[in-house]
Amino acid sequence: MVKITFVQEDGTRQEVTAEPGLTVMEAAKTEDVPGVEAECGGACACATCHVYVEPEWREAVGGPSEMEEDMLDFAFDVREESRLSCQIRISEKLDGLVVKVPSKQF
Amino acid sequence: MSDTNPMQATDDETGAPIETDALIIGAGPCGLFAVFELGLLDIKAHVVDILDKVGGQCAELYPEKPIYDIPALPIVTGQELTDRLMEQIKPFGPTFHLGQQIDSLSREADGRFKLTTDRGQIFITKVVVIAAGGGSFTPKRPPLEGIEAYEGKSVFYAVRRMKDFADQDVLIVGGGDSALDWTLNLQPVVRSLTLLHRRDDFRGAPHSVDKMRSLVASGAMRLQIGQATALHGADGQLERITIKTKDGEEQRPFTRMLPFFGLTMKLGPIAGWGLNLDENLIPVDTEKFETSEPGIFAIGDINTYPGKLKLILSGFHEAALMSQAVHRIVHPDKKLLFQYTTSSSSLQKKLGVR
Numbered sequence: 493m494v495k496i497t498f499v500q501e502d503g504t505r506q507e508v509t510a511e512p513g514l515t516v517m518e519a520a521k522t523e524d525v526p527g528v529e530a531e532c533g534g535a536c537a538c539a540t541c542h543v544y545v546e547p548e549w550r551e552a553v554g555g556p557s558e559m560e561e562d563m564l565d566f567a568f569d570v571r572e573e574s575r576l577s578c579q580i581r582i583s584e585k586l587d588g589l590v591v592k593v594p595s596k597q598f
Numbered sequence: 599m600s601d602t603n604p605m606q607a608t609d610d611e612t613g614a615p616i617e618t619d620a621l622i623i624g625a626g627p628c629g630l631f632a633v634f635e636l637g638l639l640d641i642k643a644h645v646v647d648i649l650d651k652v653g654g655q656c657a658e659l660y661p662e663k664p665i666y667d668i669p670a671l672p673i674v675t676g677q678e679l680t681d682r683l684m685e686q687i688k689p690f691g692p693t694f695h696l697g698q699q700i701d702s703l704s705r706e707a708d709g710r711f712k713l714t715t716d717r718g719q720i721f722i723t724k725v726v727v728i729a730a731g732g733g734s735f736t737p738k739r740p741p742l743e744g745i746e747a748y749e750g751k752s753v754f755y756a757v758r759r760m761k762d763f764a765d766q767d768v769l770i771v772g773g774g775d776s777a778l779d780w781t782l783n784l785q786p787v788v789r790s791l792t793l794l795h796r797r798d799d800f801r802g803a804p805h806s807v808d809k810m811r812s813l814v815a816s817g818a819m820r821l822q823i824g825q826a827t828a829l830h831g832a833d834g835q836l837e838r839i840t841i842k843t844k845d846g847e848e849q850r851p852f853t854r855m856l857p858f859f860g861l862t863m864k865l866g867p868i869a870g871w872g873l874n875l876d877e878n879l880i881p882v883d884t885e886k887f888e889t890s891e892p893g894i895f896a897i898g899d900i901n902t903y904p905g906k907l908k909l910i911l912s913g914f915h916e917a918a919l920m921s922q923a924v925h926r927i928v929h930p931d932k933k934l935l936f937q938y939t940t941s942s943s944s945l946q947k948k949l950g951v952r
Contacts, residue, residue, distance in 0.1 A: 535663050565773045565774070568825075
């Protein structure tokens with residue numbers, strides 16, 4: 493199992509464990525992490541599962557695909573560390589991953 | 599492009615009220631299959647959808663994505679499922695009214711329902727089938743503080759009349775075709791135009807991007823790479839907008855903003871029809887899938903009942919049972935004989951295969 497920590501705008505931290513192979517969005521929804529809405533259910537079609545990847549994890553997580561980059565146009569306050577959590581596949585090398593949940597999803 | 603919202607005005611309405619047996623709200627997979635199940639029972643249907651195409655979420659959100667849990671179709675894309683359903687319901691000749699939304703619903707003295715769309719089309723129908731999925735697709739509202747106060751006054755999600763934007767300093771936000779098309783259309787009309795996008799890459803058609811870039815090069819408009827973070831003004835009238843770029847934040851004067859951030863689903867006018875609701879879903883029974891209002895049914899993702907699963911296949915089942923109940927209302931004097939399409943001559947005749 494892999495540990496993932498979600499950090500809210502107010503600093504609240506929520507650690508969840510998830511099976512490799514799932515997406516970070518699925519891990520968040522399973523544990524009811526607030527602020528990850530995933531309106532489209534993980535089809536990379538809505539941008540409501542937007543998260544910020546913490547700096548030390550950006551290289552391991554990697555950048556968005558072209559389709560995800562297009563969909564990020566529909567997110568709010570997009571930054572260099574922005575990703576759609578439905579497009580981050582969990583693997584052992586992401587054990588300990590920390591992502592921030594934005595203050596608002598669209 | 600005409601001077602209207604591209605989401606609307608897709609078919610010609612005569613304006614005369616349309617009388618029908620059933621009015622289906624929503625042209626997603628469940629609404630489409632309801633045409634089939636109703637059609638087998640000689641119930642004529644009209645279908646209304648706010649999108650300018652049929653298929654609902656299957657066509658709007660994931661046309662290319664595979665679906666793996668449709669019985670007997672091990673893999674099918676959202677668009678393919680839609681196309682196949684359209685072929686299946688062809689014998690029943692449903693009429694589609696696309697690009698419009700039902701605004702109001704009331705019951706007539708004779709027990710039928712009167713529904714009016716946002717384009718003024720009136721339907722008089724014996725039953726209403728709500729197959730509205732996650733609700734109607736509406737433009738996304740940027741989560742900028744206090745934006746509601748500006749909407750309809752100086753912030754718009756669609757352009758109805760271009761001349762309303764003359765003599766205005768307009769900020770268009772977005773990087774897709776809507777943002778680019780309205781940039782090109784409004785630029786000659788307005789006092790000043792700025793296109794704001796978070797990156798210097800556009801999803802829109804390449805020739806629109808080229809045209810926009812040449813307007814920028816000639817000084818006819820501005821392109822800014824960044825994001826809007828705050829609105830400033832009074833009484834619904836925009837005065838300035840804070841824009842965050844890689845160099846920091848600055849306030850710039852604008853009198854109109856047009857954000858184009860795609861679509862989201864909202865329950866919409868259904869909330870005002872006097873139906874019992876449970877967290878934006880419509881409770882129904884599991885025998886007829888009828889709502890708290892006799893004669894109004896709800897199938898698919900929009901309904902709720904103990905054990906409900908939001909699956910397309912569940913919606914298909916709900917359409918079949920709903921149709922049995924609708925038959926008792928539309929043809930009260932006819933006995934309903936249960937038949938199979940495999941063996942019934944009369945069903946096969948309706949399907950045009952005999």
